[in-house]
Amino acid sequence: MTQHEQRKIVIVGHVDHGKSTLLGRLLMDFGKVPQQTIEKVRKVCESRGVQLEPAFFLDAFQEEQEQGISIDTTRVNFEFDGHRFLLIDAPGHLEFLKNMTSGASGAETGILVIDGHEGIGSQTLRHLKILGILGVGKVVVVVNKMDKSGYKQARFEEVAAEIRAHVEREGQTCLAVVPISALKGENLTSACEGLSWYAGLPLLPQLVASTTAVSVDTAEAAAAEPLRMVLQDVYRFTDERFYAGRIVSGSIAPGARVFFSPSGKVSTVEALETFPPRDMPLAVKGDSVALRLKDQIFVERGEVVSLPDQTPEVNNELQAKLIWLNSEPLDWANEYLLKVGTQEVSCRLEPSNMVFQQVGNGDFVDVVIKAQKPICFDRNGFGVDKFVICTTYETVACGSIMALTTAAPQGSQKSKNIVVESGFVKREEHENRHGHKGTVLWMTGLSGAGKSTLAKALERRLFAAGFRVQVLDGDNLRSGICADLGFEPEDRAENIRRVAHLSKLLLNTGTVVISACISPYEKDRRIAKEIIGAEDFHELFIFCPIEVCQSRDPKGLYKKASGGQISDFSGLNAPYQPPANPKLRLDSSTMSIESEVDSIIAMLQAEGIKPPVSAVGARGELAWKP
Amino acid sequence: MTDYLTRLEHESVFIIREAYKKVRNLALLWSMGKDSTVLLHLVRKAFLGHVPIPLVHIDTSYKIPEMITWRDQYVKDHGLRLIVGQNKAALADGMGPDKGRLVCCGALKTQALLDTIKENNIGGLLLGIRRDEEGSRAKERVVSPRPENGTWTYKDQVAEIWNHYNLHLPEEVHMRVHPLLSWTELDVWEYIEREKLDIMPLYFSNADGQRYRSLGCWPCTGTIDSCASTIESIVDEIRTTKTSERAGRAQDNADTYAMQKLRSQGYM
Numbered sequence: 001m002t003q004h005e006q007r008k009i010v011i012v013g014h015v016d017h018g019k020s021t022l023l024g025r026l027l028m029d030f031g032k033v034p035q036q037t038i039e040k041v042r043k044v045c046e047s048r049g050v051q052l053e054p055a056f057f058l059d060a061f062q063e064e065q066e067q068g069i070s071i072d073t074t075r076v077n078f079e080f081d082g083h084r085f086l087l088i089d090a091p092g093h094l095e096f097l098k099n100m101t102s103g104a105s106g107a108e109t110g111i112l113v114i115d116g117h118e119g120i121g122s123q124t125l126r127h128l129k130i131l132g133i134l135g136v137g138k139v140v141v142v143v144n145k146m147d148k149s150g151y152k153q154a155r156f157e158e159v160a161a162e163i164r165a166h167v168e169r170e171g172q173t174c175l176a177v178v179p180i181s182a183l184k185g186e187n188l189t190s191a192c193e194g195l196s197w198y199a200g201l202p203l204l205p206q207l208v209a210s211t212t213a214v215s216v217d218t219a220e221a222a223a224a225e226p227l228r229m230v231l232q233d234v235y236r237f238t239d240e241r242f243y244a245g246r247i248v249s250g251s252i253a254p255g256a257r258v259f260f261s262p263s264g265k266v267s268t269v270e271a272l273e274t275f276p277p278r279d280m281p282l283a284v285k286g287d288s289v290a291l292r293l294k295d296q297i298f299v300e301r302g303e304v305v306s307l308p309d310q311t312p313e314v315n316n317e318l319q320a321k322l323i324w325l326n327s328e329p330l331d332w333a334n335e336y337l338l339k340v341g342t343q344e345v346s347c348r349l350e351p352s353n354m355v356f357q358q359v360g361n362g363d364f365v366d367v368v369i370k371a372q373k374p375i376c377f378d379r380n381g382f383g384v385d386k387f388v389i390c391t392t393y394e395t396v397a398c399g400s401i402m403a404l405t406t407a408a409p410q411g412s413q414k415s416k417n418i419v420v421e422s423g424f425v426k427r428e429e430h431e432n433r434h435g436h437k438g439t440v441l442w443m444t445g446l447s448g449a450g451k452s453t454l455a456k457a458l459e460r461r462l463f464a465a466g467f468r469v470q471v472l473d474g475d476n477l478r479s480g481i482c483a484d485l486g487f488e489p490e491d492r493a494e495n496i497r498r499v500a501h502l503s504k505l506l507l508n509t510g511t512v513v514i515s516a517c518i519s520p521y522e523k524d525r526r527i528a529k530e531i532i533g534a535e536d537f538h539e540l541f542i543f544c545p546i547e548v549c550q551s552r553d554p555k556g557l558y559k560k561a562s563g564g565q566i567s568d569f570s571g572l573n574a575p576y577q578p579p580a581n582p583k584l585r586l587d588s589s590t591m592s593i594e595s596e597v598d599s600i601i602a603m604l605q606a607e608g609i610k611p612p613v614s615a616v617g618a619r620g621e622l623a624w625k626p
Numbered sequence: 627m628t629d630y631l632t633r634l635e636h637e638s639v640f641i642i643r644e645a646y647k648k649v650r651n652l653a654l655l656w657s658m659g660k661d662s663t664v665l666l667h668l669v670r671k672a673f674l675g676h677v678p679i680p681l682v683h684i685d686t687s688y689k690i691p692e693m694i695t696w697r698d699q700y701v702k703d704h705g706l707r708l709i710v711g712q713n714k715a716a717l718a719d720g721m722g723p724d725k726g727r728l729v730c731c732g733a734l735k736t737q738a739l740l741d742t743i744k745e746n747n748i749g750g751l752l753l754g755i756r757r758d759e760e761g762s763r764a765k766e767r768v769v770s771p772r773p774e775n776g777t778w779t780y781k782d783q784v785a786e787i788w789n790h791y792n793l794h795l796p797e798e799v800h801m802r803v804h805p806l807l808s809w810t811e812l813d814v815w816e817y818i819e820r821e822k823l824d825i826m827p828l829y830f831s832n833a834d835g836q837r838y839r840s841l842g843c844w845p846c847t848g849t850i851d852s853c854a855s856t857i858e859s860i861v862d863e864i865r866t867t868k869t870s871e872r873a874g875r876a877q878d879n880a881d882t883y884a885m886q887k888l889r890s891q892g893y894m
Contacts, residue, residue: 006630034870044882060761062883063781072783074764075757077810084630086808098785102767105787134787232643237676244672246640246789275675288639290674301647325785339790388790393771395785395792 006084007211010104012131013113014121015092018144022113022182023076023089024054026204029185030078033057054183058089072096073103080189080204092123097362098325101130101398109175109211110139112163116179117149119159120166126362128170133323133364133400135381138173140207147181151194175210178203225250228312228383229289229305230341231260242273242290245305248341249383251284252305258291259308260299261376266308267293302343304376304384312376312384318369319352322389322399323362330359330397333522333577337390338369340377340401347371349389350523356489366402377401430510434468435612438510440503440532441600444519444579445542446571447557448549450588451516454542457593458600459514464623465611467512472499474517475555487568493524500528507536512609520570522577538607540600541582546571548589598626631817635668638805640789641768642672642752645803646679648793649750652803653709655739655894656681658697658826659841661754661806664814667823668805669752680707682742682751686734687717688843696826711742723845727877728888734843736892740776743800750793750801753894758810760872762886770802771795776892811871812864819857831855840872848874 011019027033041056044065056065058074075088088107090100104110110131114124131139141163149155160177167174179187179195180203186192187202201209227250235242252258256269272280273290283289291305304312324330330349338347351357352366359365369387378385379401389397431437441458443451455471462469474495478485482498485491496519503513519525529537549571550558561569568574584603586596601624611624646652654669656662669677683697701708713721716733723730743751757764767783769791784792795801806814818825831837836849850869854860872878878885885893 006633034873035868036870036873040882058764060764061780061886072765072780075808076764077758099783102783102786232640233647235673237673237678242674244643246636273674275671275673277675286633286636288636288643288672386788388785388787390790390792392794393784393792393796395787395790398785398787 006086007207008086008088008106008108009111009207009211010088010090010107010109010131010136011111011113012090012100012104012127013092014115014118014123014127017092017113017115017118017121017124018182019092019113020055020058020089021053022111022142022144022180023087024057025182025185026087026188027057027076027078028054029188030080030204072099075103075106081208083208085207090127092127094123094126094362097126097130098395100127101134101323101325104131104136105134105398107134107136108138109207110136111207112139112141113144113182114141114159114163115145115148116143116155116159117145120162124163125166128166128172129364130323132170132172133321133398135386135400137171138175138211139167140175140203140210141167141177142182142203143177143179144182146179146195147184147186151179153197156198176200176206178206225285225382226310227252227256227258227305227307228341228378229291230384231299231301231303231305232342233301234299235290240292241296242292243299243305244290245288245342247283247285247287247289249285249378250307251282252289252291253282254280257308258293258305259311260297260303260305261312262314262374263299263303265297265299267295267297270294302341304341304343312378314374314376316371316374318371318375318377319366319402320369320387320399321364321366321402322397323364324359324397325361326394326396327361328396329361330363330365332356333575335580336396337392338371338375338387339390340375340387341384343375345371345373345375347389348523348526354490354493356493356523367399427508427510430508434510435614436467436510436512437609438468438507438512438536439538439604439607439609440507440513440515440536441538441540442503442519442525442528442532443514443516443540443542444525444582445588446544446546446549446576447518447569448552448554449542449544450552450593451518451542454586454588454593454596455514455516458597461597461601461623462512466614467611468510469512469514470506472502472506472513472515472517474499477502477517487574489521489574492519492521493527496521496524496528497531500531503528504532507532518570518576520574520576522579525579538584538603539579539582541579541585542588543578543585544588602626631813631820634809634813635671635817637808638665638668639672641791641803641805642669644789644791644793645750645752645769645801645805646672649795649801649803651747651749652679652752653682653746653748653750654679654752655754656683656708657754657841658683658693658700659754660814660818660825660829661756661809663823663825664809664817665752665754665806667821677704677706679752680709680746682709682711682739682746682748684711684735684738684742686730686738686843687712688722688734688845690828690838690841690844690847692828693826693841700824709742709746711738711745713738713741723843723876727846728884731877731888731893732891735894736776736888739894740774740892744774748800749795750803752803752805754806755804755894756806756809756811756814758871760870760878760885762889763807766804766807768804768807769793770804771799772802772892774798778890778892780886780890812861815857815861815864819861825857829860838874840875842875846876848876850874 045052073090088103090103143159156179164174189204229245229247231245233244254269254271271292335346338345348370350368385401388395459469459471482495485495506513560566561572570576721733755763767786828838831853837852839850854863
């Protein structure tokens with residue numbers, strides 16, 4: 001059996017700093033580039049009237065060769081001095097960042113290429129940061145095109161000092177800084193005349209010296225790590241069940257007691273099944289395995305297998321750093337798919353600092369991921385600590401998990417030493433006295449959609465039926481308790497937070513609360529729902545086409561907004577995000593006020609809300625019938 | 627102790643299991659060549675000896691006759707389910723390499739494959755392509771979605787980070803899944819040697835000192851000078867060779883970007 005070691009290295013750096021040229025050069029000199037391929041590239045170069053371009057060995061697409069750029073990532077194997085390398089080429093253009101990241105995610109070490117003449121470019125630092133997020137914490141810096149900068153030592157030292165400082169600031173390790181000329185193949189394997197002042201090792205010997213080969217013995221290293229196996233599938237080709245998955249950390253052996261997260265099931269490993277069948281005493285990190293367990297337990301794809309005393313964390317909220325990799329910017333209101341290990345859960349993202357700024361391709365952001373159900377994960381740079389964010393068909397971001405969030409109260413609590421007092425009159429006691437239950441009817445809709453009008457009519461009907469009822473009208477609140485707030489997204493968030501807390505207080509007095517605020521952001525409404533409690537939060541979408549709202553314009557606001565006198569006007573120059581799943585959707589452009597009120601009353605009846613018996617007189621009964 | 631081949635094997639098994647779990651009606655595109663035969667072996671490894679998916683062979687009718695004999699015997703011996711696809715209409719119209727190599731490949735391979743996928747409602751295919759075969763394959767992702775007409779949007783491929791493959795697919799799309807993408811020709815032969823796999827005899831040197839290094843249709847595939855008549859001697863030969871694996875394949879050399887063009891239209 002042949003025993004290979006292999007070093008996986010990604011080449012990153014700014015556009016045109018010579019990544020593909022370096023890799024092509026190495027491939028030409030040490031890879032086994034077939035003679036026909038060299039001839040083919042030579043012919044292409046001749047026909048384009050350029051010198052033999054080593055980059056063309058990698059940039060095989062016609063578009064790449066015509067434009068002299070790398071579009072997508074590729075990887076090549078080559079051997080130097082008996083050491084096997086897998087070198088991954090990554091394009092430098094911001095436009096192709098997702099391709100760069102795809103390539104770099106498979107690496108263990110990075111080579112950061114900098115044009116010595118031009119110095120550090122914008123993508124140099126972005127790539128460095130991405131390597132950090134991907135967990136590729138060690139880099140060898142190459143200062144390229146030394147021939148172009150006259151082999152000047154001073155220039156090299158200048159660039160080297162600058163980049164070392166950057167690497168350190170990112171908390172990464174700079175293994176070495178090596179001056180080279182990729183085009184001329186200088187200082188790759190042996191020193192050259194122009195660089196006689198350079199005391200370090202040439203690039204390849206440096207790589208051999210400062211990177212470790214992964215392969216060789218992972219068993220020893222794995223023994224020290226906690227076991228993490230991600231479950232892919234459960235097979236029942238015969239009567240027996242096999243639990244198939246991959247070990248991403250640690251090791252596993254027959255006889256081990258194993259714990260499944262997040263289900264909490266426990267069993268014992270009877271055997272590690274193989275084909276052809278053989279006795280497998282141990283499986284380690286990187287292995288794809290099939291477990292035969294003592295108990296035929298029911299678990300599904302997505303679970304993480306660990307030892308019972310070293311389980312991963314389980315939570316539905318986690319803090320993370322991510323890089324956005326899509327030309328479509330991050331939509332804070334959108335639902336995304338979170339993939340951690342083999343778990344897939346829908347989630348929403350929230351900025352850690354609650355500032356909802358635009359996040360576009362290549363931007364880094366700290367977020368709180370709010371998953372729809374609990375997921376399990378790790379945080380300390382091992383196991384299940386990395387994730388990707390996807391839309392239905394695409395990966396749009398990737399990141400690593402940071403510290404766990406504590407269940408922080410919504411909104412920023414400035415005062416720390418607050419102990420919540422309890423023992424007051426309970427909501428049920430209030431409700432018993434009034435003879436009816438409290439609840440919250442949360443209306444959302446454009447300005448002019450008819451929220452206030454409907455709120456008034458509904459309040460009147462409920463009042464007549466004997467309910468204690470209170471309307472929280474957006475505009476009225478903004479002239480009082482929210483008078484200090486404007487219409488920026490942050491202020492809107494604060495406005496809704498206050499309305500939600502007011503609703504909650506009134507709810508505790510057993511009141512039926514009708515909130516009538518535009519509440520344009522899905523995220524803010526979600527926070528309101530959390531504050532109030534899902535069982536009491538009834539989202540009513542008061543729909544009306546914007547043209548109709550505009551023609552109604554009861555407060556003359558649309559006129560002002562379209563005249564430029566109001567900015568941040570929902571539906572015109574600020575977003576309105578309609579609710580995806582409202583309890584009721586009422587179209588005020590086609591329904592009468594009465595039938596809208598009837599629909600709401602029917603909904604309340606279906607929820608088991610009844611008016612107080614004492615109030616049911618002739619008028620009350622009439623009011624309560626839809 | 628995990629050696630390099632074992633690492634490759636486990637990586638491929640992971641990919642195969644992901645595809646089987648998430649892709650509807652998965653199949654394996656089997657050319658009976660060394661790569662797809664290794665892939666078939668890895669499917670057995672993934673499913674503990676079972677082959678829960680059908681094999682698909684696209685028969686251009688120009689295949690070297692020994693290949694078809696070997697195919698049928700192998701399928702019988704191993705109890706496999708085989709779907710044979712063929713563009714009968716094009717053949718009836720006299721399609722062949724004399725109509726132009728790329729035209730012929732397009733009709734008898736690409737179109738036949740797309741028709742077979744449609745007829746059998748196949749949601750995804752495991753393919754044995756490798757990055758080191760030729761330039762456009764080097765740029766592939768492990769998972770590559772293809773719309774009904776098979777086109778490869780190579781200029782805007784989706785991000786594929788760590789082992790998170792994008793395997794959700796709309797109805798009209800099929801997935802190409804490439805578990806051997808990171809393997810090299812040498813890896814494949816070393817693995818065949820290690821696992822003692824039953825391999826098509828055409829790869830071994832005949833009495834005239836000729837063998838096939840890559841298999842295809844007889845009009846477009848040439849033999850190489852070689853006296854390697856055992857797996858061990860092939861491994862030795864590949865270790866030291868300076869010629870390309872697909873040198874004997876005429877379609878690659880039809881023009882500079884021939885494979886890119888063929889593949890962007892849905893060729894394997």
